[in-house]
Amino acid sequence: MVEHRPLGQLAAHLILIAGVALVLFPVYVAIVASTQAPGEFLRGTLPLVPGGHALENYRTMWESGLSQAGAPPVGQMLFNSLVMALAITLGKLVISLLSAFAIVYFRFPFRTFFFWLIFVTLMLPVEVRIIPTFQVVADLGMLNSFAGLSIPLIASATATFLFRQFFMTIPEELLEAARVDGAGPLRFFRDILLPLSITNIAALFVILFIYGWNQYLWPLLITTDSDYYTVVMGIQRMTTAADGDPQWHLVMAAVVMAALPPVLVILFMQRLFVKGLTETEK
Amino acid sequence: MQTKRMTFPGRWLPYALLAPQVIVTLIFFIWPSAQALYMSLLREDAFGLNTTFVGFVNFTRLFADGTYLNSLSVTAVFALGTTLLSMSAALLLAANVNRMLRSRNLYTTLLVWPYAVAPAIAGVLWWFIFNPSIGIVPYVLEMLGYRWNHRTSGVDAMALVIIAAAWKQIAYNFLFFLAGLQSIPQSLIEAAAIDGAGPHKRFWAIVFPLLSPTTFFLMVVNVVYAMFDTFGVIHATTQGGPAQTTNTLVYKVYADGFVGLNLGSSAAQSVILMAIVVALTVVQFRFIERRINY
Numbered sequence: 099m100v101e102h103r104p105l106g107q108l109a110a111h112l113i114l115i116a117g118v119a120l121v122l123f124p125v126y127v128a129i130v131a132s133t134q135a136p137g138e139f140l141r142g143t144l145p146l147v148p149g150g151h152a153l154e155n156y157r158t159m160w161e162s163g164l165s166q167a168g169a170p171p172v173g174q175m176l177f178n179s180l181v182m183a184l185a186i187t188l189g190k191l192v193i194s195l196l197s198a199f200a201i202v203y204f205r206f207p208f209r210t211f212f213f214w215l216i217f218v219t220l221m222l223p224v225e226v227r228i229i230p231t232f233q234v235v236a237d238l239g240m241l242n243s244f245a246g247l248s249i250p251l252i253a254s255a256t257a258t259f260l261f262r263q264f265f266m267t268i269p270e271e272l273l274e275a276a277r278v279d280g281a282g283p284l285r286f287f288r289d290i291l292l293p294l295s296i297t298n299i300a301a302l303f304v305i306l307f308i309y310g311w312n313q314y315l316w317p318l319l320i321t322t323d324s325d326y327y328t329v330v331m332g333i334q335r336m337t338t339a340a341d342g343d344p345q346w347h348l349v350m351a352a353v354v355m356a357a358l359p360p361v362l363v364i365l366f367m368q369r370l371f372v373k374g375l376t377e378t379e380k
Numbered sequence: 381m382q383t384k385r386m387t388f389p390g391r392w393l394p395y396a397l398l399a400p401q402v403i404v405t406l407i408f409f410i411w412p413s414a415q416a417l418y419m420s421l422l423r424e425d426a427f428g429l430n431t432t433f434v435g436f437v438n439f440t441r442l443f444a445d446g447t448y449l450n451s452l453s454v455t456a457v458f459a460l461g462t463t464l465l466s467m468s469a470a471l472l473l474a475a476n477v478n479r480m481l482r483s484r485n486l487y488t489t490l491l492v493w494p495y496a497v498a499p500a501i502a503g504v505l506w507w508f509i510f511n512p513s514i515g516i517v518p519y520v521l522e523m524l525g526y527r528w529n530h531r532t533s534g535v536d537a538m539a540l541v542i543i544a545a546a547w548k549q550i551a552y553n554f555l556f557f558l559a560g561l562q563s564i565p566q567s568l569i570e571a572a573a574i575d576g577a578g579p580h581k582r583f584w585a586i587v588f589p590l591l592s593p594t595t596f597f598l599m600v601v602n603v604v605y606a607m608f609d610t611f612g613v614i615h616a617t618t619q620g621g622p623a624q625t626t627n628t629l630v631y632k633v634y635a636d637g638f639v640g641l642n643l644g645s646s647a648a649q650s651v652i653l654m655a656i657v658v659a660l661t662v663v664q665f666r667f668i669e670r671r672i673n674y
Contacts, residue, residue: 124505200397230415312498314612360496
């Protein structure tokens with residue numbers, strides 16, 4: 099602080115508290131709604147204090163889901179989301195570590211060509227080429243499978259570029275020393291490069307996990323079998339039913355359960371998350 | 381392209397290392413993109429029995445089609461509204477958090493978590509709050525004399541999707557603005573303070589211009605976000621309605637292709653979207669490389 103201004107400081111706190119309240123508001127409403135008895139919604143306005151039905155609402159959704167809306171139990175959908183998010187995260191990390199290693203530490207014909215081939219995928223989100231991608235996955239018989247849910251979303255180059263940038267900053271001397279000691283490329287990769295990249299890998303893990311967990315359109319299209327529904331897309335099926343008859347207390351319980359895992363990941367890994375975010379984007 | 385001075389010898393190993401990424405990219409990226417380009421030149425009947433090569437007819441039809449032109453302007457309003465709302469809120473919050481010493485981390489933690497909420501979930505949350513029959517905001521608005529109904533009013537529907545999309549994006553912009561603010565040398569601000577400039581004057585005369593690279597970067601990222609990552613917000617709330625007032629370009633690709641089964645037109649729309657993203661990415665790289673500084 100340049101100068102001491104208690105009034106300015108107080109105003110800043112007030113602005114921030116108002117901002118935090120606005121940011122938190124939707125979640126407060128969702129939590130309050132998820133603790134109500136079904137009858138509360140028939141009266142026309144939502145109560146602003148929590149009710150006493152939290153346990154029973156959450157248990158209903160966890161175990162049986164909104165079966166009349168065709169939605170499976172939330173517990174199962176959470177499991178599917180977890181598998182999908184982890185498969186996308188691990189898949190991206192593995193293929194991008196390997197390809198960044200190849201691009202930085204080898205010289206071979208068509209190296210620049212492969213670099214650009216991977217580079218173009220930075221630009222186009224899956225939403226844009228959704229129909230042909232769907233057709234490819236259907237032709238390969240990958241509808242309603244974890245492979246179909248995750249592998250097509252692995253094809254993006256952000257992680258490759260982050261690792262490439264990072265490998266470029268690793269001192270040449272390390273490689274020279276490793277070669278003098280007679281280490282081959284795979285040994286160098288495993289014993290030197292991987293341990294040095296641990297923080298970057300962890301930071302990227304947080305970002306990619308959230309990316310995978312929050313996928314919506316893709317699972318919506320390729321899962322017709324409710325055994326493979328993920329929780330973020332499953333909620334949409336519940337809301338279409340909930341708007342007709344007031345099941346809001348149950349839908350909001352599912353919303354809270356769907357949002358909680360990625361939010362917890364951010365809160366516990368905040369330092370890594372910020373590092374991963376600022377480095378992938380800039 | 382630069383490499384290390386010293387590299388490993390190896391004839392097959394580098395290809396083996398690249399293989400997984402290249403194979404996934406070819407099958408799930410290059411092939412479908414090429415397919416989209418090709419399909420955009422075809423016309424197919426609804427059952428997929430007859431396909432004819434029609435050249436650029438799908439494109440010319442689009443630009444003669446009122447719903448497509450409507451969708452373009454809907455997207456422009458939506459992207460502009462979301463970007464302005466989330467960036468100005470984030471800048472206000474970041475500038476104030478940056479003045480704090482002890483409470484900085486607490487405020488940051490309270491503000492960053494919405495990043496983790498899926499756009500579709502953000503949509504459902506705000507949709508519930510704005511629900512015309514039980515929502516809290518319509519109840520308050522009614523007392524102020526405004527009848528909220530996003531099911532019949534296009535303006536209300538647009539406001540709803542902008543608020544939901546911007547709410548989720550504030551966290552992201554906040555983090556980048558805060559990082560930008562922290563990289564501004566304290567000595568500049570101190571010098572201005574000695575010259576007698578108050579906090580507001582200092583912010584607009586020194587801090588804000590120095591933030592321009594961050595601001596520009598965020599503008600591009602936010603426009604891309606609003607255009608492409610908000611499918612979930614729209615699908616979970618208004619589904620493009622009422623009367624096409626929230627039918628953005630990305631949502632229309634989905635609606636025309638999967639619901640309307642008009643594959644040629646949907647592919648042509650995809651190709652136009654690809655061109656837009658490529659243009660935005662090029663702009664972003666150009667300017668970020670040059671680091672605009674006034």
